[in-house]
Amino acid sequence: MVFHGRGVNQSAFLFKVFCLCLVAALFLVTLTPNAALAREVTVKLVWQFPETGWLEIEVRQGSYTLDYNDFSVSLTAGDRCQIGQSSMADFLAVGDRFVTLEKNKVKLTSENQGVFRVREPEKDWISYRGNLSIVKENGCWKLYNSLEQEDYLKGVVPIEMSNAWAAKGFEALKAQAVAARTYLLKNINGGVITDSPDIHQAYLGRSVEGEASQAVTATTGEVLTDQDTGRPISIFYSSHNGGYMEVPQNVWQNQDAHYTSTPDPFSNGIGGYTDHWRFVIAADVLGEAFDLAPVRQVKLAKYVSGRVYRVVLQDWLGNEKLVSGGDFVRKFYPEGPLSNDSFLGRLFQVEYIMPVLQKNTPETPEISLTGNSLAGMSVEEGTGPLLSRIKSSNDGIAEKPGVYGVFVFNGRGWGHGVGMSQWGAYDMAMQGYSYQDILNYYYKNIDLVKME
Structure with missing residues (x-):
């Protein structure tokens, strides 16, 4: 590094630098580890762009510098570029230029509060703030969005809750912002976090x-x-706890004094299908899913909270299989924006409905079912948290169900139930509670502090 200027005494200058570094070091050691917020965060976009071969990028706001190979080009609002690959080479198209990429990285750097958007073929645009690095990894392009931490949170809170809640539940959004910021501080690894709810917390950028x-x-x-x-605490939250808070020990087998297992009246009667859901499946389909003959009996083992931790399936041949409550639910809800530990709530009961043979003709007896209505549940798009927007499945249910009957699962809640219930927080906010009240209700032995 070269310093320019007249009359600079190099020894004196170096001594001053040394003193400043020493003071900074002494200051830093007084900080609690992990207590200083990162000013910039890099988000690996694995949720929306898991394995990308072709991309189109457009500058929406501000100006950018596009770096590729050993060249740079300036882009302004409306300018686009495309990045792709073939069996022979990787390429970049920008304006009327078409070049072969000699290096495995392309970087888009904002010069002033820039916004860009990205899309893959046949998919919608997704907008982001900040910078973008595109790196070739394992034969496909991986995207890294770097931006200010508070801007990152603006792309988290509305997808974890909803912008529509601001009118009546603004305090819930503030509680979610604190929770998301705490999660970032606790889980960021080397300045990097992912956009995926399967790994960290959902992030959809400026969009x-x-x-x-x-x-x-x-x-x-x-x-x-x-x-x-x-x-910072290890923080958890879920869409809806079904009216009963759970402890981490019953979900991930780790104890944490910041959580309790207790009824949560604020999460009762709110949240639509996340409050009460219904799942119907034919006995033979249920058996097939677990390599059994048609199932004749389902037994549930539960925690005090009512959450199922073990399901025992017994088929008509006498075979029996033990399945964890989480694995059982995930078997029928394997897709959607659903994290591996934020599955459909395990607060459920089961009812077996036997078929009744009714004579129609000697050759074709008609089969009906005794019991309650078998109308399946489907979750409609709404204004609630992300995890409440998942479609149900009724695989195996036909107009004329099989001779082995069906099982009806009636449940409450959506998610692991540990920590803040997002729908419960919304209810508290509508009743006039502050975000501090909400956080102190769902988390114990904590302080709300402001990091600089």
Whole structure:
């Protein structure tokens, strides 16, 4: 590094630099580990762009520098570029230029509060703030979005909750902002986090920004820390706890003093299908899913909260299989924006409905079912949290069900039930509770602190 200027005494300058570094080091060691918020976060876009071979990028706001090979080009609003690959080479098209990429990285750097959008073939555009690095990894392009941490949270809160909640539940959005910021601080690894709810927390960038951004701004820098250590807590939240908070020990086998297992009246009677859901499946289809003959009996083992931790399936041949409550539910809800530990709530009961043979003709007896209506559940698109927007399945149910009957599962809640129930938080906010009240209700032995 070269310093320019007249009359600079190099020894004196170096001594001053040394003193400043020493003071900075002494200051840093007084900070609690992980207590300083990262000013910039890099998000690996594995949820929306898992394995990408072709991309189109457009600058929407501000100006950018596009770096590729050993060249740079300036882009302004409306400019586009395309990145692709073939069996022979990787390529970049920008304007009227078409070049072969000699290096495995292309970088788009914002010069002033830039916004860009990206899409794959036949897919919708997704907008992001900040910078974009596109790196060739394992034969496909991987995208890394780098931006300010508070801007990152503006792309998290509305997809975890909803911008529509700002009108009546703004305090819930503020609680979610604090929870999401705490999660970021606790889980960021080397400055990198993913956009995937399967791995971390959902992030959809500038595309979902709206009224919830005000909740992020209103709580800037605020996180939850342990009362004794001052360290950020391991924070959990889910869409709907079914009216009963769960503890981490019953979900992930790890104890955590910041959570309790207790009834949550704020999560009762709110949340639509996340509050009460219904799943119907034919006995033979259920058996086939677990390599059994048609199932004749289902037994449920539950925690005090009512959540199922073990399902025992017994078929008509006498075979029996034990399945964990989580694995059982995931068997029928394997897709959608559903994280591997935020599955459909395990608060459920089961009812077996036997078929009744009714004579129609000697050759074709008609089969009907005794019991309640078998109308299946489907979750409609709405204004609630992300995890409440998943379609149900009724595989195996036909107009004339088989001779082995059906099982009806009636349940409550959507998610693991640990920590803040997003629908419960919304209910509290509508009843006039503050975001501090909400956080203290769902998390124990914590302090709400502002990090600089």
